[in-house]
Amino acid sequence: MAKLLSGKEVAASLNESIRERAEALRARGITPKLAIVRCGENPSDLAYERGAAKRAEVCGIEIENVLYPEGVTKEELISGIEKLNGDDSVHGVLLFRPLPGELRKCESEIANHLLPEKDVDCMTDLSHAGVYTGKDLGYPPCTPEACMKILDYYEIDLKGKNVTVIGRSLVVGKPVTMMLMGKHATVTVCHTRTVDVAGIASKADIIVTAAGALKSLTKDFVQPGQVVIDVSINWDPDKKDGKGGIAGDADFEEVEPIVSAITPVPGGVGAVTTSVLMEHVVRAAEWFR
Amino acid sequence: MAKLLSGKEVAASLNESIRERAEALRARGITPKLAIVRCGENPSDLAYERGAAKRAEVCGIEIENVLYPEGVTKEELISGIEKLNGDDSVHGVLLFRPLPGELRKCESEIANHLLPEKDVDCMTDLSHAGVYTGKDLGYPPCTPEACMKILDYYEIDLKGKNVTVIGRSLVVGKPVTMMLMGKHATVTVCHTRTVDVAGIASKADIIVTAAGALKSLTKDFVQPGQVVIDVSINWDPDKKDGKGGIAGDADFEEVEPIVSAITPVPGGVGAVTTSVLMEHVVRAAEWFR
Numbered sequence: 001m002a003k004l005l006s007g008k009e010v011a012a013s014l015n016e017s018i019r020e021r022a023e024a025l026r027a028r029g030i031t032p033k034l035a036i037v038r039c040g041e042n043p044s045d046l047a048y049e050r051g052a053a054k055r056a057e058v059c060g061i062e063i064e065n066v067l068y069p070e071g072v073t074k075e076e077l078i079s080g081i082e083k084l085n086g087d088d089s090v091h092g093v094l095l096f097r098p099l100p101g102e103l104r105k106c107e108s109e110i111a112n113h114l115l116p117e118k119d120v121d122c123m124t125d126l127s128h129a130g131v132y133t134g135k136d137l138g139y140p141p142c143t144p145e146a147c148m149k150i151l152d153y154y155e156i157d158l159k160g161k162n163v164t165v166i167g168r169s170l171v172v173g174k175p176v177t178m179m180l181m182g183k184h185a186t187v188t189v190c191h192t193r194t195v196d197v198a199g200i201a202s203k204a205d206i207i208v209t210a211a212g213a214l215k216s217l218t219k220d221f222v223q224p225g226q227v228v229i230d231v232s233i234n235w236d237p238d239k240k241d242g243k244g245g246i247a248g249d250a251d252f253e254e255v256e257p258i259v260s261a262i263t264p265v266p267g268g269v270g271a272v273t274t275s276v277l278m279e280h281v282v283r284a285a286e287w288f289r
Numbered sequence: 290m291a292k293l294l295s296g297k298e299v300a301a302s303l304n305e306s307i308r309e310r311a312e313a314l315r316a317r318g319i320t321p322k323l324a325i326v327r328c329g330e331n332p333s334d335l336a337y338e339r340g341a342a343k344r345a346e347v348c349g350i351e352i353e354n355v356l357y358p359e360g361v362t363k364e365e366l367i368s369g370i371e372k373l374n375g376d377d378s379v380h381g382v383l384l385f386r387p388l389p390g391e392l393r394k395c396e397s398e399i400a401n402h403l404l405p406e407k408d409v410d411c412m413t414d415l416s417h418a419g420v421y422t423g424k425d426l427g428y429p430p431c432t433p434e435a436c437m438k439i440l441d442y443y444e445i446d447l448k449g450k451n452v453t454v455i456g457r458s459l460v461v462g463k464p465v466t467m468m469l470m471g472k473h474a475t476v477t478v479c480h481t482r483t484v485d486v487a488g489i490a491s492k493a494d495i496i497v498t499a500a501g502a503l504k505s506l507t508k509d510f511v512q513p514g515q516v517v518i519d520v521s522i523n524w525d526p527d528k529k530d531g532k533g534g535i536a537g538d539a540d541f542e543e544v545e546p547i548v549s550a551i552t553p554v555p556g557g558v559g560a561v562t563t564s565v566l567m568e569h570v571v572r573a574a575e576w577f578r
Contacts, residue, residue: 108424125418125426132421133459135397137414160484168470170422177478181457184482186489189466193473195449200475 003154003261005229007146007271010153014275015058021282022060032285033062034120034277035084037095039077039103040070045096052094052274059278064090070100074110077103081113091288092120092281117287120280122175131175134182139280144176146272147208147229148183150263156206156227158183164201166190166217166249167210172231176208197221215251222255228262231269292443292550294518296435296560299442303564304347310571311349321574322351323409323566324373326384328366328392329359334385341383341563348567353379359389363399366392370402380577381409381570406576409569411464420464423471428569433465435561436497436518437472439552445495445516447472453490455479455506455538456499461520465497486510504540511544517551520558 022032034056038045049065056063066080077099084093093114099107108125116126116138127138151158163180167173168191177187188204190197198220201207209217210231222228230248239245248265256262263269311321325341327334338354345352355369366388373382382403388396397414405415405427416427440447452469456462457480466476477493479486487509490496498506499520511517519537528534537554545551552558 125415125422125424128422129414129418132463133414133417135414160482162484162489174421174467178463181478181480184480186477186479186483188475188477189470190475191470191473193449194475195451200451 091284142273142276158185161205164204172210209249217250219254380573431562431565447474450494453493461499498538506539
């Protein structure tokens with residue numbers, strides 16, 4: 001039986017330290033604040049907003065909701081971002097993407113108007129450059145950093161370890177590769193064009209899977225002694241006696257008995273990401289002066 | 290006996306196409322121009338300058354040498370870069386680094402004043418972001434792109450191939466990893482903390498070695514059928530009957546008889562980099578209007 005790497009436990013520990021740092025800031029007259037910019041009424045944005053509000057309250061962080069109608073223009077949105085750039089009371093800015101309708105085409109142009117020092121969710125080119133170069137520019141995306149927080153919390157050594165990353169996206173695969181390399185792991189990045197992912201993954205010490213494919217990580221991908229970090233959030237119609245529920249990439253029933261440790265889904269990486277976001281906001285506020 | 294992947298041949302073919310594009314630009318009244326900024330009289334900068342001047346002439350590209358004394362101030366250098374930014378006749382800018390003396394500490398700050406669209410040697414954060422994200426921002430560093438040009442010229446397919454990259458620097462290891470992934474290769478990045486580089490490399494289809502360590506790539510690292518791209522330029526005191534000469538990472542006498550193809554040093558990757566730089570200048574000039 002594998003040890004369950006509980007994201008909830010990691011988040012609780014992280015929230016505690018964020019709250020202390022937020023309190024220290026308040027004592028100096030600074031209230032760490034995150035502005036959440038939403039265009040329209042996308043249900044998944046609304047759900048994220050509610051989750052973020054709760055987590056922010058736990059962490060002692062203020063939220064400012066900035067709302068635009070679905071038909072907002074590019075110019076209005078850019079001017080809104082520039083207003084937040086100039087607002088010293090706002091330390092971090094989160095803009096929900098994808099943007100609605102035609103705005104999607106100029107999403108990158110709009111996002112790049114945000115100052116990297118307020119870019120707590122890694123949407124600017126300079127934040128990406130920071131992840132890639134290791135320079136202190138902007139903030140890394142929250143999900144790969146959540147993976148690193150879990151590995152760190154459970155004291156899983158990375159130096160000289162062989163890690164297979166499954167997925168090469170800008171949101172998970174590439175940044176987690178950079179972060180793992182920064183901790184001296186030897187990383188192999190697998191993706192849709194990789195031949196024999198199972199053969200490669202089964203030889204690794206650690207697998208980080210972000211394929212986004214239900215039950216794609218089967219027993220053929222794993223060996224005893226491995227650690228599996230399951231990043232994906234897929235819909236599994238069979239869960240909860242056919243009512244459906246979320247699940248990761250791992251075929252949990254097959255994989256969990258073999259490996260030495262695994263993050264559950266839900267309650268794994270996803271449970272940590274919002275805390276990472278809050279940590280970025282506190283860090284941005286600490287940097288502010 | 291391995292096929293020798295001749296960088297000279299690749300460069301000749303590249304120079305030919307650059308010259309044609311430069312001619313087409315001239316016909317439209319645009320002379321592609323590279324400004325080379327040098328501070329002081331570093332011998333290796335002077336040697337590079339001479340090589341670049343020759344290659345530029347072959348390619349039909351104009352060079353403007355911008356010289357500063359070793360004691361130039363940060364402010365003077367920044368104002369010089371900004372002047373080049375504003376000069377429509379200059380399409381690309383190369384700044385020799387490391388900068389002399391105290392300037393070295395603020396090298397990144399100085400370099401980032403250059404417009405990414407003129408950053409033909411990848412010294413700005415935005416150019417790095419372009420390499421990492423795959424977005425069209427700035428230009429990639431010349432050496433990893435030279436590796437890709439060689440693989441492309443010799444029609445070495447990358448899709449689904451396993452590539453071991455040795456080295457994780459921003460100049461070679463990281464960017465070549467991004468470029469190889471972009472061509473759908475499965476890449477493993479090895480470095481000084483990697484356990485058993487030989488074991489990993491010997492299972493790859495292609496090895497890109499940028500360790501910068503003479504004779505570090507021995508017969509234990511290779512297998513029949515492999516392609517070796519040797520990026521490093523090391524000094525080998527035993528070459529030329531003890532007079533010394535440059536050599537790559539591969540122990541050529543050991544490795545060449547085993548693998549199916551290998552780049553020689555000299556005459557391999559290094560022979561292509563200056564042509565890649567010239568290609569960036571022409572591309573920058575083409576973009577200009």
